[in-house]
Amino acid sequence: MKILILNSSPRRHGNVSKMLEVMRREAEEKGAEVIYVYVSELNVRPCIGCMKCRSALRCCLPEDGAQRVLQAVKEVDALIIGAPCYWGNLPGELKVLFDRMVYGLMGENAWGMPLPLHKGKKAVVVSASTTPFPFNILYNQTRGVVKALKEILKWSGFKLVKAIEKGGTGKRPDLSEKEIAACRKAVRRLWRT
Numbered sequence: 001m002k003i004l005i006l007n008s009s010p011r012r013h014g015n016v017s018k019m020l021e022v023m024r025r026e027a028e029e030k031g032a033e034v035i036y037v038y039v040s041e042l043n044v045r046p047c048i049g050c051m052k053c054r055s056a057l058r059c060c061l062p063e064d065g066a067q068r069v070l071q072a073v074k075e076v077d078a079l080i081i082g083a084p085c086y087w088g089n090l091p092g093e094l095k096v097l098f099d100r101m102v103y104g105l106m107g108e109n110a111w112g113m114p115l116p117l118h119k120g121k122k123a124v125v126v127s128a129s130t131t132p133f134p135f136n137i138l139y140n141q142t143r144g145v146v147k148a149l150k151e152i153l154k155w156s157g158f159k160l161v162k163a164i165e166k167g168g169t170g171k172r173p174d175l176s177e178k179e180i181a182a183c184r185k186a187v188r189r190l191w192r193t
């Protein structure tokens with residue numbers, strides 16, 4: 001099993017990073033080969049929307065971090081995405097990265113309908129927000145992040161096997177035993193058929 005972890009929190013010791021660290025360890029203990037990317041350290045130019053990639057099947061912008069991450073996405077069996085809640089959505093840098101990878105994630109059939117290019121692959125999402133539970137879900141805070149990522153994953157062919165949403169990070173920055181167990185369990189789901 002080859003897994004790509006995309007950490008879009010710029011905080012190395014923040015909540016998302018802590019959850020991803022538990023997941024990385026669990027995946028490695030199960031024998032996975034893990035590629036770990038800090039999205040905030042990549043150099044990625046925003047998509048210019050030219051749509052040339054639809055026919056050229058490559059991005060017309062000069063090579064940067066986006067093409068390198070896309071290569072990794074193509075090589076792996078599963079994705080683990082860590083995304084803090086920023087304005088009820090995913091961090092801008094992660095959105096920019098997914099925009100730039102569109103041609104390698106989703107194709108188009110002859111009628112212009114989406115063609116998921118990663119069918120059979122799985123994904124896990126982790127998010128965190130200061131809005132406490134259950135309002136992080138009811139008010140679309142971490143839930144907004146999960147919904148946005150679901151859209152990208154669905155049309156790319158990834159099956160979302162688990163989303164973990166941690167609320168109330170301002171008052172509760174450490175991971176509970178229950179949260180650690182949930183992170184480990186979510187990773188193990190990637191091995192299930």
Ligand SMILES: Cc1cc2nc3c(=O)[nH]c(=O)nc-3n(C[C@H](O)[C@H](O)[C@H](O)COP(=O)(O)O)c2cc1C
Pocket residue numbers: 009010011014015016017084085086087088089128129130131141169170
């Ligand atoms: C730019 C920005 C926007 C944010 N927007 C929200 C928000 O809409 N709702 C919320 O509950 N928390 C929001 N937060 C708080 C973060 O979600 C919270 O600090 C979370 O723990 C960040 O994840 P991290 O600990 O992994 O860095 C925002 C933080 C930043 C920096």
